[in-house]
Amino acid sequence: MKKIEARNIHKSFQELNVLQGIDLDVEEGEVIAVIGPSGSGKSTLLRCLNKLETINRGTIIIDGELLADTSSTGEVVYAPGDESRRIACKMGMVFQQFNLFPHMTVLQNLIEAPVQVQKRDRAQVIEEAKILLGKVGLSEKADVYPRKLSGGQQQRVAIARALAMKPSIMLFDEPTSSLDPELTGEVLRTMRELAEEKMTMVVVTHEMGFAREVATKVIFMADGRVQEQGRPEDIFTNPKNERLQAFLQTVL
Ligand code: ADP
Ligand code: MG
Numbered sequence: 001m002k003k004i005e006a007r008n009i010h011k012s013f014q015e016l017n018v019l020q021g022i023d024l025d026v027e028e029g030e031v032i033a034v035i036g037p038s039g040s041g042k043s044t045l046l047r048c049l050n051k052l053e054t055i056n057r058g059t060i061i062i063d064g065e066l067l068a069d070t071s072s073t074g075e076v077v078y079a080p081g082d083e084s085r086r087i088a089c090k091m092g093m094v095f096q097q098f099n100l101f102p103h104m105t106v107l108q109n110l111i112e113a114p115v116q117v118q119k120r121d122r123a124q125v126i127e128e129a130k131i132l133l134g135k136v137g138l139s140e141k142a143d144v145y146p147r148k149l150s151g152g153q154q155q156r157v158a159i160a161r162a163l164a165m166k167p168s169i170m171l172f173d174e175p176t177s178s179l180d181p182e183l184t185g186e187v188l189r190t191m192r193e194l195a196e197e198k199m200t201m202v203v204v205t206h207e208m209g210f211a212r213e214v215a216t217k218v219i220f221m222a223d224g225r226v227q228e229q230g231r232p233e234d235i236f237t238n239p240k241n242e243r244l245q246a247f248l249q250t251v252l
C-alpha cells in the first residue's frame with residue numbers, strides 16, 4: 001500500500017519557485033533517501049508533506065487519505081482543519097536541530113504530546129515511552145534534562161519522541177547534520193534499526209553511506225525538481241543526470 005502519494009507539488013515563496021512539480025511515491029516499508037545540493041527544496045518538500053507549509057498546486061495523499069488537492073480552477077483545497085491535523089500527525093518528524101523541550105526531562109519530552117494532544121492514557125504512554133527509550137539505548141536517561149545529553153543522545157530522544165506518537169511514516173530532515181562526526185554513527189544506527197523494522201521513512205541526508213546501504217530508493221533533487229531517482233546501486237554507480245554526477249563528485 002502507498003503511504004505517501006504526492007503529485008505535481010508546487011511551492012513558491014513570493015517570486016521564488018522552490019518546488020516545481022514534484023512527484024513522490026512511497027510504499028509501505030520503503031526508505032527513501034532525498035539527496036541534492038543545498039537550497040534545492042528538500043526541506044520544503046518534507047514541510048509540505050506534513051503541512052508545516054501549504055502548497056500552491058498539487059495533490060498529497062497520506063495513507064490513502066486526501067490531505068490536499070487542486071480543484072479544476074487551480075485552487076488548493078486542504079482537508080478540514082481537524083482532519084488535516086490528524087492526517088499530518090501520521091508523520092513523525094525529526095529535524096536537524098533536535099528541538100527538545102529544555103525544561104522537561106527526557107521522559108516528559110516523550111509523553112507530552114501523546115498525553116496532551118492525543119489524549120492517551122498517561123500510564124500506558126509512560127510504559128510505552130520507557131520501551132522506546134530502551135530501543136534508542138537511553139533507558140538510563142529517562143529523568144535527565146536534555147542539556148545534560150550529548151547531541152547524539154538528544155537526537156535519539158527526538159527520534160523516540162516522534163515514535164511515541166505512533167506515526168505511520170517518519171520524516172527526517174538532515175538528522176545528523178548538526179552533530180559532531182563521532183556522534184553521527186549512533187543516530188544512523190537507530191535509524192537503520194527503524195528501517196529494519198520496516199518503518200516507512202523519508203530521509204533528507206548528506207550521509208551517502210546511509211543512503212547507499214539503507215535506502216530502498218534514492219531521489220536526487222536540484223532546482224525544485226526530481227532530476228533522477230532509482231535504486232541506490234544505480235544512483236551511486238551509474239548516475240545518468242549530469243547534475244547528479246557533479247553532485248556525487250562533491251560528496252563522495
Ligand atoms: P534544502 O533543504 O534543499 O537546502 P530548502 O527547502 O530549505 O532547501 O530551501 C529551498 C529554497 O527556498 C531556498 O532558496 C530557501 O532560501 C527558500 N526558502 C525556504 N523556506 C523559505 C521561507 N519560509 N521563506 C522564503 N524562502 C524560503
Ligand atoms: Mg534543508
